[in-house]
Amino acid sequence: MMFAPDLLKGRVALITGGAGGIGFEISKTYARLGAQVVLASRSQERLDGAVAEMAAEGLTAIAFKTDVRNYDEVEATIERTVEQLGSLDILVNNAAGNFSCPTAELSPNGWRTVVDIDLNGTFYGCRAGYKHLKNSAHGGCIISIVTMLGLSGWPAAAHAAAAKAGIISLSRTLAVEWGGDNIRVNTISPGPIADTLGVQRLYQETGREELERKKTALGRFGRKSEIANAAVYLASDLATYVTGENMVVDGGRWLKYVSA
Ligand code: NAP
Ligand code: COA
Numbered sequence: 001m002m003f004a005p006d007l008l009k010g011r012v013a014l015i016t017g018g019a020g021g022i023g024f025e026i027s028k029t030y031a032r033l034g035a036q037v038v039l040a041s042r043s044q045e046r047l048d049g050a051v052a053e054m055a056a057e058g059l060t061a062i063a064f065k066t067d068v069r070n071y072d073e074v075e076a077t078i079e080r081t082v083e084q085l086g087s088l089d090i091l092v093n094n095a096a097g098n099f100s101c102p103t104a105e106l107s108p109n110g111w112r113t114v115v116d117i118d119l120n121g122t123f124y125g126c127r128a129g130y131k132h133l134k135n136s137a138h139g140g141c142i143i144s145i146v147t148m149l150g151l152s153g154w155p156a157a158a159h160a161a162a163a164k165a166g167i168i169s170l171s172r173t174l175a176v177e178w179g180g181d182n183i184r185v186n187t188i189s190p191g192p193i194a195d196t197l198g199v200q201r202l203y204q205e206t207g208r209e210e211l212e213r214k215k216t217a218l219g220r221f222g223r224k225s226e227i228a229n230a231a232v233y234l235a236s237d238l239a240t241y242v243t244g245e246n247m248v249v250d251g252g253r254w255l256k257y258v259s260a
Contacts, residue, residue: 001032002229007236009034011138012085014078016040016068016125017095018061019050021196022145025224026092026231031059033232038081040066040074041095068095068121075128088132090235093122093144093167098160100202111159118163119170126174126185133183140183141235144171145227146246148189148254157202168246175244184243186234191250194221217252 013030017023018039027037031054039047039061047063054061062084064077082088097117101110122144133140149157150164168187175185192199192212199221203212213221230249233239248254 003033003232003236005033007033007232007238008090011035011089011235012038012081012087013090013092013235014038014040014081014088014125014129015092015094016066016121018092019043019046019063021198022190022193022224022227023092023094024050025228026094027061028054028057028059029225029228029232030090030235031061035090035235036085037061038077038085039063040068040077042067068093068124069116071124071128074121074124078125078128078132082132087136088129088140089136089138090141090143091125091129091133092231092235093125093142095121096145096160096198098157098198098201100156100206101159102156103158106159114159115163115166118160119166122167123170126170130178130181130183134178134181136182138237139240140178140181142171142174142183142185143231143234144187146187146189148191148248148250150189152254171246172244179243184234184239186239186242186244187246188227188230188234189246189248189250189254190222190227191216191253192221193224193227195224215253215256216250217256220251222249222251 013035015027018027031037044065066073066077097114144167146164150161154161171185171187203209
């Protein structure tokens with residue numbers, strides 16, 4: 001670990017989708033740096049497994065079963081977090097849903113489902129978290145995980161692209177609206193990250209793994225830890241003047257065009 005071991009000491013962090021993939025890496029990394037972490041997602045089994053895996057490493061976490069598409073559930077999870085741990089200092093909107101589907105075949109419910117999880121779920125977290133984040137002794141921090149494909153457009157994933165673009169816009173609006181409350185609002189745009197469901201679904205199962213790898217300037221998929229490190233930086237006192245930023249951590253993927 002290259003950060004000071006107490007970098008996030010005294011902070012309470014809520015991570016949606018915190019029991020798997022990139023979210024779990026962020027949860028573990030925050031906990032190693034002294035934060036108290038709360039994991040929120042749908043599957044109780046996955047939540048229990050993640051808490052147990054962290055306990056085996058000597059890390060504590062609590063978990064609240066939450067579907068981010070339901071405002072009341074999100075609000076209840078945030079209220080329970082503050083009741084049990086005393087504050088909410090960091091909110092990481094990481095939960096997402098996605099599948100590959102040409103837009104001409106995408107059903108209205110398929111569109112709505114992804115926009116509900118990604119964009120509406122992020123708004124719900126921000127909205128319900130605001131009154132606690134503004135009371136944070138460290139200054140509140142919101143980090144949402146998006147992708148540059150939201151800005152470029154994303155053939156066969158129009159729902160996720162539109163939702164992620166919406167999250168970037170929402171984050172920039174909130175950075176200004178809530179700057180006076182000392183809440184910083186940023187996004188992280190990962191490139192393709194190895195050992196995640198995202199890469200498995202979008203590139204491995206579609207036979208595009210090698211092509212996608214070649215399309216990064218650095219010639220490789222990212223590591224989950226490389227995204228977690230960016231999330232640590234943004235949440236810490238190293239980034240107290242950073243707000244409204246979209247931090248691209250993609251190995252130069254968005255700059256590179258490679259024809260098939
Ligand atoms: P993942 O493994 O599929 O994790 C998604 C998480 O979201 C799961 O823990 C899932 O848990 C949770 N989730 C899904 N629907 C939910 C809902 N309705 N309510 C609450 N939680 C829900 O994804 P990942 O690949 O680690 O991606 C994490 C984030 O990074 C996402 O925002 C993704 O768009 C972004 N991203 C990923 C990549 C990549 O290469 N993987 C690249 C760019 C951006 P349950 O199923 O238990 O609810
Ligand atoms: N292609 C086309 N449509 C699809 C689809 C696919 N691969 N997968 C789901 N849909 C459609 C369904 O048909 C349904 O629409 P319909 O009612 O018109 O038939 C709609 O999407 C909702 O699907 P459902 O399975 O009921 O949703 P859910 O709430 O159980 O699950 C998902 C949400 C679909 C996003 C599911 O993939 C999920 O839970 N994902 C979480 C993890 C994830 O996606 N990680 C990747 C991150 S990059």
